[in-house]
Amino acid sequence: MAVADSMIRDPLLAPQGLLKIEFAGKRMPVLQSIRTEFESSHPLRGVRIAACLHVTTETANLCRTLIAGGAELSLCASNPLSTKDDVAAAIDRDFGAHVYAMYECDRDTFYQQVQGALSHRPQLIIDDGADLTATIHRERTELLPDIIGGTEVTSTGVMRIRNMAQAGALKYPMLPVNDAETKHLFDNRYGTGQNTIDGILRATNVLLAGSVFVVVGYGWCGRGVAQRARGMGARVVVVEIDPIKALEAVMDGNEVMPIRRAAEIGDIFVTVTGNRDAITLENVERMKSGAIVCNSGHFDVEIDVAGIRQRAVSSQAMRHSMVAYEMPSGKTVVVLAEGRLVGQAAAEAHPAEVMDMTFSTQALLVEYLVRHGRDLGPRVHPIPHEIDDRVARLKLAAFGVELDELSDAQRKYLESWQEGT
Ligand SMILES: NC(=O)c1ccc[n+]([C@@H]2O[C@H](COP(=O)([O-])OP(=O)(O)OC[C@H]3O[C@@H](n4cnc5c(N)ncnc54)[C@H](O)[C@@H]3O)[C@@H](O)[C@H]2O)c1
Numbered sequence: 001m002a003v004a005d006s007m008i009r010d011p012l013l014a015p016q017g018l019l020k021i022e023f024a025g026k027r028m029p030v031l032q033s034i035r036t037e038f039e040s041s042h043p044l045r046g047v048r049i050a051a052c053l054h055v056t057t058e059t060a061n062l063c064r065t066l067i068a069g070g071a072e073l074s075l076c077a078s079n080p081l082s083t084k085d086d087v088a089a090a091i092d093r094d095f096g097a098h099v100y101a102m103y104e105c106d107r108d109t110f111y112q113q114v115q116g117a118l119s120h121r122p123q124l125i126i127d128d129g130a131d132l133t134a135t136i137h138r139e140r141t142e143l144l145p146d147i148i149g150g151t152e153v154t155s156t157g158v159m160r161i162r163n164m165a166q167a168g169a170l171k172y173p174m175l176p177v178n179d180a181e182t183k184h185l186f187d188n189r190y191g192t193g194q195n196t197i198d199g200i201l202r203a204t205n206v207l208l209a210g211s212v213f214v215v216v217g218y219g220w221c222g223r224g225v226a227q228r229a230r231g232m233g234a235r236v237v238v239v240e241i242d243p244i245k246a247l248e249a250v251m252d253g254n255e256v257m258p259i260r261r262a263a264e265i266g267d268i269f270v271t272v273t274g275n276r277d278a279i280t281l282e283n284v285e286r287m288k289s290g291a292i293v294c295n296s297g298h299f300d301v302e303i304d305v306a307g308i309r310q311r312a313v314s315s316q317a318m319r320h321s322m323v324a325y326e327m328p329s330g331k332t333v334v335v336l337a338e339g340r341l342v343g344q345a346a347a348e349a350h351p352a353e354v355m356d357m358t359f360s361t362q363a364l365l366v367e368y369l370v371r372h373g374r375d376l377g378p379r380v381h382p383i384p385h386e387i388d389d390r391v392a393r394l395k396l397a398a399f400g401v402e403l404d405e406l407s408d409a410q411r412k413y414l415e416s417w418q419e420g421t
Contacts, residue, residue: 017086045070125150193224195343209233
C-alpha cells in the first residue's frame with residue numbers, strides 16, 4: 001500500500017503554528033545554541049530519522065534543530081490527543097519534515113501514522129513511549145539492518161526497552177534520555193507538575209485551595225504534581241507501593257494511605273505511576289459524587305476508563321476534555337481527557353523552558369549516536385555524563401547564574417583518603 005508523504009489535519013494552519021513555534025523557540029536558548037552549531041557543522045548530514053513525539057511547539061524546535069544538522073526527518077505523534085494541528089502543519093510545510101500526526105485521531109489512524117513515519121526507512125529512532133521501537137521489532141524487522149540506534153525519552157518507554165533488552169529482544173543500541181539528570185529532575189518534576197495542574201484547571205476551572213488532591217505514584221512526576229498542588233492550597237494525599245517513596249511523601253508533608261481509603265476522601269485524583277490499574281472501577285465506586293479523575297502517566301491504562309464507561313448508566317460531555325459519568329449508585333464521576341495524559345490533551349504539555357533541557361540533551365544524544373552508534377551493542381546504554389554536564393552549564397549560563405570552581409587543594413582533598421580527624 002502506498003504511504004502518503006504526510007498526514008496532517010490542515011496545511012492552512014501552518015502560519016498560526018509557526019508563530020507559536022517561534023515564541024517557544026525564544027524560550028529555548030540552549031537548543032538554539034545547539035541549532036546554530038548544527039547549522040555550521042551539519043553533524044547529521046543525510047541521516048534519516050524517524051521521531052515519535054508529542055507534536056508541540058517544543059518538539060517543532062527540536063525538529064528544526066535536527067534538520068539544521070542535516071537530518072531527513074519523519075515525525076508521528078506519541079499520543080492521539082497531544083498533537084497541536086497548527087504546529088504539525090508548520091513542521092511539515094516550513095521545516096520540510098514528513099509529519100504524520102492529527103489531534104483526536106482514532107486508534108487505526110494513529111498506527112497508520114506510526115507506519116507513515118517508518119515508511120522513510122529510518123536509520124535513527126527518537127521515541128517517546130517506545131511505539132516506534134516496538135513496531136519495528138514486531139512488524140517491520142526488514143528495517144533493522146539500516147538502524148544505527150535510538151533514543152527513548154519517557155520513563156514508561158525506558159521501562160519497555162529495558163524489558164526488551166532483558167528478554168534479549170532488543171536489536172539496536174538505545175539511549176534512555178529519561179536517565180539524564182537534565183531530563184527527569186526537571187522535565188518530569190517541574191514540567192509534569194505544572195502541565196498536570198494546567199490541564200486540570202483548563203478542563204474544569206475548579207478551585208484547588210482546600211480540595212483533597214490525591215496523587216497516585218510519588219516518582220519524579222508525582223513529586224512535582226504534589227508539590228504544585230500543595231502550593232495552590234490543596235490538601236495532598238499520596239498513594240504509593242514503594243516504602244522509600246511513601247516515606248519521602250510523608251516527610252514532604254503529605255498524607256499517605258492506600259487507594260481504597262484515599263478513594264473515599266478525594267476531590268481530585270491524578271495517576272502518575274507508569275503502571276496499569278492504579279485506579280480501578282472498585283475504587284471509583286467508593287468515590288464521592290462529583291470526584292474528578294485524570295491521568296498524567298504515559299499510557300491510558302492507569303484508570304479503568306473502559307470499566308467506568310461500561311458500568312455507567314449515562315454520560316455527558318460537560319466541557320472540552322471532560323465527561324461526567326452517572327454510575328448505577330446515582331453518584332457521578334468526572335473523567336478528564338479520556339484517561340490520557342491530561343496536561344498534553346487538555347493543556348499544552350511541558351513549557352518550553354523545561355523542554356529546552358530535554359530536547360537539547362536529545363539533540364546531543366542523536367549526534368552521539370551518529371558518531372558512536374555503530375560501535376555500541378544492542379543494549380540500553382548509559383547517558384554520557386559530559387552531555388548532561390554541558391546542557392546544565394548552558395542552561396545556567398542562559399539564566400545568568402555563575403558556578404563556583406574547586407581549588408586545586410579542594411580537588412586533591414576530595415580525591416584523597418589520608419586526611420581525617
Ligand atoms: N505527563 C507528562 O508530561 C509526563 C512526563 C514525564 C513522564 N511521564 C510518565 O509518567 C509516568 C511516571 O513517570 P515517573 O518518571 O514519575 O516514574 P517513576 O518511576 O519515577 O515513578 C512512578 C512511581 O509510581 C509508583 N507506583 C507504581 N505502581 C503504583 C501503584 N499501583 N500505586 C501507587 N504507586 C505506584 C512507583 O513506586 C513509583 O514511585 C510514566 O508513565 C512516564 O512515562 C509523564
